[in-house]
Amino acid sequence: MSVSYKFHPERKTTIITAPFSGGQPKGGVELGPEYILDAGFEKQISSLGWETTTLHPLESTNYEAMKTDDKDKYGVKNTHIVNECNKLIYDAVYKTLESGRLAITVGGDHSIGTATVGASLTHNPDTCVIWVDAHADINTPKTTDSGNLHGCPLSFLMGIDADSYPPEFSWVPQILKPGKLAYIGLRDVDQEERRILKEHNIPAFSMYHVDKYGIGKVVEMALDKVNPNRDCPIHLSFDVDAIDPSFVPATGTRVEGGLSLREGLFVAEEIAMTGLLNSLDIVETNPMLAETEEHILDTVSAACAIGRCAMGQTLL
Numbered sequence: 001m002s003v004s005y006k007f008h009p010e011r012k013t014t015i016i017t018a019p020f021s022g023g024q025p026k027g028g029v030e031l032g033p034e035y036i037l038d039a040g041f042e043k044q045i046s047s048l049g050w051e052t053t054t055l056h057p058l059e060s061t062n063y064e065a066m067k068t069d070d071k072d073k074y075g076v077k078n079t080h081i082v083n084e085c086n087k088l089i090y091d092a093v094y095k096t097l098e099s100g101r102l103a104i105t106v107g108g109d110h111s112i113g114t115a116t117v118g119a120s121l122t123h124n125p126d127t128c129v130i131w132v133d134a135h136a137d138i139n140t141p142k143t144t145d146s147g148n149l150h151g152c153p154l155s156f157l158m159g160i161d162a163d164s165y166p167p168e169f170s171w172v173p174q175i176l177k178p179g180k181l182a183y184i185g186l187r188d189v190d191q192e193e194r195r196i197l198k199e200h201n202i203p204a205f206s207m208y209h210v211d212k213y214g215i216g217k218v219v220e221m222a223l224d225k226v227n228p229n230r231d232c233p234i235h236l237s238f239d240v241d242a243i244d245p246s247f248v249p250a251t252g253t254r255v256e257g258g259l260s261l262r263e264g265l266f267v268a269e270e271i272a273m274t275g276l277l278n279s280l281d282i283v284e285t286n287p288m289l290a291e292t293e294e295h296i297l298d299t300v301s302a303a304c305a306i307g308r309c310a311m312g313q314t315l316l
Contacts, residue, residue: 002312003272003273003275003312003314004275005102005275005276005277005312006275006276007102007233007276007277007278008100008101008102008277008278010051010100011049011050011051012050012051012100012101012102013045013050013051013052013053013101013102013103013104013311014052014053014054014055014096014099014101014102014103014104015037015041015042015045015052015053015054015055015104015106016054016055016056016057016089016092016093016096016103016104016105016106017033017034017037017054017055017056017057017058017105017106017108018033018057018058018085018089018105018106018107018108018112018283019031019032019033019034019058019107019108020058020063020081020085020107020108020109020111020112021064021067021108021109022063022064022066022067022078022081022082022085022109022111022149023078023082023109023110023111023112023148023149023150023151024109024111024148024149024150024151024252024253025067025069025077025148026252026286026288026289027064027288028252028286028287028288028289029107029108029109029252029284029285029286029288030064030108031286031287031288032106032107032108032283032284032285032286032287032303033106033107033108035285035287035296035300036106036282036285036300036303036304036307037054037106039300039301039304040304041106041303041304041307042054044304044307044308045104045307045308045311048308048311048312048313049312050102050311053101055092055096057088057089057091057092058085058088058089061084061085061088063081063084063085066078066080066081067081071147072166074141074164074165074166075141075142075144075147075164076141076144076147076148076149076152076166077147077148077149078149079149079166079168079169080168082111082149083166083168083169085111085112085115086111086112086114086115086118086172087115087171088115089105089112089115089116089119090114090115090116090118090119091119092105093105093115093116093119093120093279094119094122094123097119097120097123097124097278097279098123102277102278102279102280102311103116103119103120103278103279103280104279104280104281104282104307104311105279105280105281105282105283106281106282106283106303106307107281107282107283107284107285108283108284109150109252109283109284110133110135110137110150110151110153110237110239110281110283110284111149111150111152111153112153112281112283113131113137113153113154113237113281113283114152114153114156114157114169114172116235116237116279116281117129117153117154117157117176117235117237118157118172118173118175118176119279120233120235120278120279121157121173121175121176121235122173122175123278124232124233124278125175126232126233127180127232127233127234127235127278127279128180128181128182128226128227128232128233128234128235129176129180129181129182129226129234129235129237130182130184130222130223130226130234130235130236130237130267130271131154131181131182131183131184131237132183132184132185132236132237132238132239132242132259132264132267133183133184133185133186133237133238133239133241133242134185134186134187134188134239134241134242134253134255134258135151135186135188135189135239135241135253135255136154136183136186136189136190136193136196136197136204137150137151137152137153137154137239138151138152138154138155138158138160138193138196138197138202139151139152139155139190139192139193140152140155140160140161140164140165140196141161141164141165141166142161142164143161143190143192143193143196145190150284151190154176154181155196156169156172156174157172157173157174157175157176158174158176158177158178158181158200159174160196160200162174178200178201178202179201179203179225179226180226181202181203181226182202182203182204182205182222182223182225182226183202183203183204183205183206183222184205184210184218184219184222184242184267185205185206185207185210185242185258185259185264185267186204186205186206186207187206187207187255187257187258188253188255189206203221203222203225203226205218205221205222207257207258207259209221210259210263215259215263215266215267216266216270219266219267219270219271223274227274227276230274230276231276232276233276233277233278233279234271234274234276234277234278235278235279235280235281236267236268236271236277236279236280236281236310237280237281237283238264238267238268238280238281238282238283238306238310239251239283239284240282240283240284240285240299240302240303240306241253241254241255241258241284242258242259242264243258243259243260243261243263243264243302244256244257244258244259244260244261245258247260247261247264247298247302248261248285248298248299248302248303249289249290249291249295249298249299250285250286250287250288250289250290250295250296250298250299250300251284251285251286251289251299252284252286252289253284261302261305264302264306265305265306265309268306268307268309268310269309269310269313269314271310272309272310272311272312277310277311280307280310280311282303282306282307285299285300285303286299287299287300
């Protein structure tokens with residue numbers, strides 16, 4: 001079974017590495033892209049018929065040495081480096097899409113979603129976002145308890161509580177509309193985030209919905225909400241912690257009761273089958289949080305498999 005990509009019929013893609021951990025306190029997630037590429041990810045994508053290139057927009061930076069665990073006066077941490085990182089990733093994703101190539105961004109923590117989604121929407125305002133994650137990542141500086149910016153990317157893009165943003169984020173395009181974002185796999189949502197989801201009527205499918213309806217129906221319902229005519233480009237942002245930690249133990253914010261590995265891969269496969277994928281994130285692989293080599297292998301292998309499935313790998 002061959003997948004046809006409406007926006008990328010020539011099958012050209014660029015893998016953009018985002019080795020960054022500043023959106024949360026745990027070290028090691030910045031190593032995710034290196035481990036994924038060392039596992040042969042680029043070759044795997046090439047074997048599916050894609051012409052691949054790689055971009056490393058953060059290679060001359062030293063953000064890891066600049067991390068701090070202190071909140072600033074806006075209630076968030078590492079504003080400067082998260083902002084600078086996102087600017088670089090935004091430019092790389094936007095230029096990739098403008099050149100007619102599908103953008104695959106490999107992180108790194110999910111704070112880079114500000115850049116990837118922002119660039120995708122700037123490139124094509126009709127883009128819809130499928131956010132596969134245990135967490136909603138829609139806190140604002142006003143609502144976050146931890147101050148970790150990997151929990152805030154979507155609020156910046158939607159302009160929620162905009163008066164609370166550090167001025168560094170004034171460049172972020174506030175162009176994500178509530179009806180163009182759908183969640184799959186939620187199971188750890190803060191109280192204030194629940195309020196935001198309800199206030200803005202954002203389509204959100206938790207593990208309850210997956211259990212009740214099955215993953216196939218959930219993906220269909222999510223697409224019906226944000227892309228009813230199946231004609232708009234899709235940005236798939238996939239946090240590996242959406243998958244249960246029994247399958248992907250080497251990630252930073254583990255929550256029991258997640259998607260099975262097959263369910264996670266099915267989401268990527270089903271998005272691929274729409275033929276509408278235009279950009280992809282794979283984030284939050286943290287080799288340093290593994291207890292064994294096998295844990296690293298399992299998590300990196302899952303991250304690679306998500307990418308392969310999104311890029312057209314099928315079982316038959």
